[in-house]
Amino acid sequence: MKRIASLFAAGLLLLAANVSRGQNFWEPANGPLYGNVTCIAFDSVGTIFAGTDIAGIFRSRDHAKTWVSVDSGLTTYTVRTGIWNLPSRIEAIAVSPIGRVYAAGTGGVFCSANEGDSWTQIDSVGQNAIIVTPGNEVFAGNDSGVIRWNDSIKTWTSVLSSGSVGNFAVSSSGRIFAVLSGIVYSSIDNGSSWREDTIGQYYWHLQGIHDTIVVRSSYFTPGILAFDSVGSLFALCLGGIARFDTTTRAWYMWSYGSNGLQNLSSFTIDRNGKFWAAFVLYSIVSGYYESGLFMSTDLGVTWDTMNALSCCSSVSVVAAAPNGDLLCNFWDGLKQSTDNGSNWTNVQNGISDLSVNSNCIVVTPTGALIKGADYSLFRSSDDGMSWARVDSGLWNNGIGTLGISPKGRPIIGMVYAGIYISNDDGKTWSQPDTTMNGWFLEEFVNAPNSLVFGVSSTGDIFRSSDDGDHWIHTAAQPDSYLAAIAVAPTGHLFAACLHGIYRSLDKSDTWQKVRSIPDSSYVWAIIVTPSGKILVGTEKEGLLGSTNDGDSWFVIDSSLRCYSFTLNQQGHLFATIYNGVVVSSDDGISWQPVDSGLPSVPIMALASDSSGRIFAGTAFAYGIYRSANSTLNVEKESIILPNLSLTQNSPNPFPQSTTLSFTLRDPSYISIKLFDATGREVAALANGFFAAGEHEVPFARGTLPAGVYFYRLVAGRQSIARAMVIEP
Numbered sequence: 001m002k003r004i005a006s007l008f009a010a011g012l013l014l015l016a017a018n019v020s021r022g023q024n025f026w027e028p029a030n031g032p033l034y035g036n037v038t039c040i041a042f043d044s045v046g047t048i049f050a051g052t053d054i055a056g057i058f059r060s061r062d063h064a065k066t067w068v069s070v071d072s073g074l075t076t077y078t079v080r081t082g083i084w085n086l087p088s089r090i091e092a093i094a095v096s097p098i099g100r101v102y103a104a105g106t107g108g109v110f111c112s113a114n115e116g117d118s119w120t121q122i123d124s125v126g127q128n129a130i131i132v133t134p135g136n137e138v139f140a141g142n143d144s145g146v147i148r149w150n151d152s153i154k155t156w157t158s159v160l161s162s163g164s165v166g167n168f169a170v171s172s173s174g175r176i177f178a179v180l181s182g183i184v185y186s187s188i189d190n191g192s193s194w195r196e197d198t199i200g201q202y203y204w205h206l207q208g209i210h211d212t213i214v215v216r217s218s219y220f221t222p223g224i225l226a227f228d229s230v231g232s233l234f235a236l237c238l239g240g241i242a243r244f245d246t247t248t249r250a251w252y253m254w255s256y257g258s259n260g261l262q263n264l265s266s267f268t269i270d271r272n273g274k275f276w277a278a279f280v281l282y283s284i285v286s287g288y289y290e291s292g293l294f295m296s297t298d299l300g301v302t303w304d305t306m307n308a309l310s311c312c313s314s315v316s317v318v319a320a321a322p323n324g325d326l327l328c329n330f331w332d333g334l335k336q337s338t339d340n341g342s343n344w345t346n347v348q349n350g351i352s353d354l355s356v357n358s359n360c361i362v363v364t365p366t367g368a369l370i371k372g373a374d375y376s377l378f379r380s381s382d383d384g385m386s387w388a389r390v391d392s393g394l395w396n397n398g399i400g401t402l403g404i405s406p407k408g409r410p411i412i413g414m415v416y417a418g419i420y421i422s423n424d425d426g427k428t429w430s431q432p433d434t435t436m437n438g439w440f441l442e443e444f445v446n447a448p449n450s451l452v453f454g455v456s457s458t459g460d461i462f463r464s465s466d467d468g469d470h471w472i473h474t475a476a477q478p479d480s481y482l483a484a485i486a487v488a489p490t491g492h493l494f495a496a497c498l499h500g501i502y503r504s505l506d507k508s509d510t511w512q513k514v515r516s517i518p519d520s521s522y523v524w525a526i527i528v529t530p531s532g533k534i535l536v537g538t539e540k541e542g543l544l545g546s547t548n549d550g551d552s553w554f555v556i557d558s559s560l561r562c563y564s565f566t567l568n569q570q571g572h573l574f575a576t577i578y579n580g581v582v583v584s585s586d587d588g589i590s591w592q593p594v595d596s597g598l599p600s601v602p603i604m605a606l607a608s609d610s611s612g613r614i615f616a617g618t619a620f621a622y623g624i625y626r627s628a629n630s631t632l633n634v635e636k637e638s639i640i641l642p643n644l645s646l647t648q649n650s651p652n653p654f655p656q657s658t659t660l661s662f663t664l665r666d667p668s669y670i671s672i673k674l675f676d677a678t679g680r681e682v683a684a685l686a687n688g689f690f691a692a693g694e695h696e697v698p699f700a701r702g703t704l705p706a707g708v709y710f711y712r713l714v715a716g717r718q719s720i721a722r723a724m725v726i727e728p
Helices: 002-011 017-021
Strands: 025-026 038-044 050-054 057-060 076-082 082-088 090-095 102-105 108-112 121-123 129-132 138-142 145-150 155-160 163-168 177-180 182-186 193-199 226-229 232-239 240-245 251-253 264-267 273-281 290-298 304-311 316-321 326-330 331-338 356-363 370-374 379-380 399-404 410-414 419-421 442-447 450-454 461-464 482-487 493-497 501-506 512-516 523-530 534-538 543-546 554-557 564-567 573-577 580-584 605-606 615-620 624-625 646-650 657-664 668-675 681-690 693-700 705-713 718-727
Touching: 002 512, 017 226, 038 090, 050 090, 121 145, 129 163, 138 163, 138 177, 138 182, 145 177, 145 605, 264 501, 273 316, 331 543, 356 615, 399 646, 410 442, 442 482, 450 482, 493 523, 512 543, 523 564, 534 564, 564 605, 580 605, 646 705, 646 718, 657 668, 657 705, 681 693
Parallel strands: 090 129, 356 399, 356 605, 399 442
Antiparallel strands: 025 624, 038 050, 050 057, 076 082, 090 102, 102 108, 108 121, 129 138, 138 145, 145 155, 163 177, 177 182, 182 193, 226 232, 232 240, 240 251, 264 273, 273 290, 290 304, 316 326, 326 331, 356 370, 370 379, 399 410, 410 419, 442 450, 450 461, 482 493, 493 501, 501 512, 523 534, 534 543, 543 554, 564 573, 573 580, 605 615, 615 624, 646 657, 657 693, 668 681, 668 705, 705 718
């Protein structure tokens, strides 16, 4: 019995051993980050600045070939207190004649005098728009109106408060135009006085307002105006394109309905006088949806479709550079044209608009890492330090999930577009079977004898017995919503569903419910450990477990919400929780956080490679992270966490009674619970607030039978478990 206790105790390894020595468990891997482009601006030498919704500002000095993040000094905002902190949304960027760059957004107004290397906040109130006149006067606007910056005394002055500002434009002569609540105002005296230039009651909801090189601030923000090369002012409205006559101070409108344009979202004029407009066409009756780019050479009277950019992804921003290049932001990345729109190339190297999806990181048998995102696929062969885009030929419907077939081939489950398989380690892809076309695929699970199962968002299950080349749609569906599926060592399938946990004994042909789930208790993830224990992460009941092939279930930890799992080669469990990652080395009985070095954002996916590195795909602006070191063959040492330590109970083994000892660095609310070998809670040993220092808790066995037990100390997000043995 002593031998059993020592084996269990030795299994409780401190996987983050180096953390206590000052090294973070996680480090960022290079590669594309996240950020929907909301605005683009150019300076006089061709440097490009791109503002994003949640990833700050990026800069390119090589005509959009590569991008670097330049957000030092920008403020962040809190999505949820203490959990998610993201860079402020950038609504508009403007560059002054003397080279200063100004950015406006939810965090206020920022100024950079060194091309974005660092930023200084000059206003803390959120602003929708910004413009700089030829005389270096700076104007910003928000829901309260227009304000003007006085650089000599570092203050703002309100100059117009007639409504919410959509955006600005300024002519070469210095006349300022502003859209406030759909009405255009102009000023010829640096904002001291303004006059109204109304388009008309049917067209006064403007889509934006911009000069030639600063484009619309966001997909839904009102306001686009643009000047052509001779100084004529044009406005993009719900009714079409309007031109402003400076003599009569009247607006003239062209209707675009007869030319097929619907819901223009962005508009600019290039140096040759061509109009470029992004559009979205949608029919509620037929469900038809299309998006793309239109071009006009006759001031918007007629339009030509740019077929190269007509696809199912919405175009949100179009901008014309001073050198004639065009930049266009799609849901699947930023594209550039250097030949007047005839051909387009992806230029989002370092600034992708894609975040990592759930179940969208896999490691191939050769060690290559494949990362899926909303509309793109990336591959790394050097542990995530460099990435190449490998989604050529894939249908642009979005990526639902990734998997590895029983024979080691990468598999992609698309959104309503079937599956694709790679025979060259993820470099190229082909579609061997169209059975799953039209289904939203969310997961792949392997089983013995080359069986692989695909799961759709509706709970439908598909099965292949030839490594994914051919598929059949199984008749049985375990539940209306299937969150995850796993295969036990017995070959039985387990499905975590909305209304319960189901088991199939016949390769998914039939299903039986083996555990009910309370209403509204979302089921997030399921995994089978090397010992055969089944773990299920739920919202209301916490972490559930079964050690007898699903015949009975117990609550392992009611406070632990696990959203995804992965295992390293030694069987150590890693799980994502609401704001980080936890690890268990005792089959899920006890967990400790290993999130030092991770940003405070949701972790969407986990994967491990054969070397023991763990990879985490984050949401929002933070890309891929990896463990700084291998998690295999870690030195065995005493379990010491930042705030608490737990020593072995003494005596151990014991016939009747023993004493538990622990130390707190800070005063904390703690609990100590006792579990039997199956993980079932059998006693609560301590529960309450304890002062900093050393503490002892006596324990008497009472009527508990002899055997191996585990006791777990929990303090905040930290927990430690040890084994004890009760003698006969």
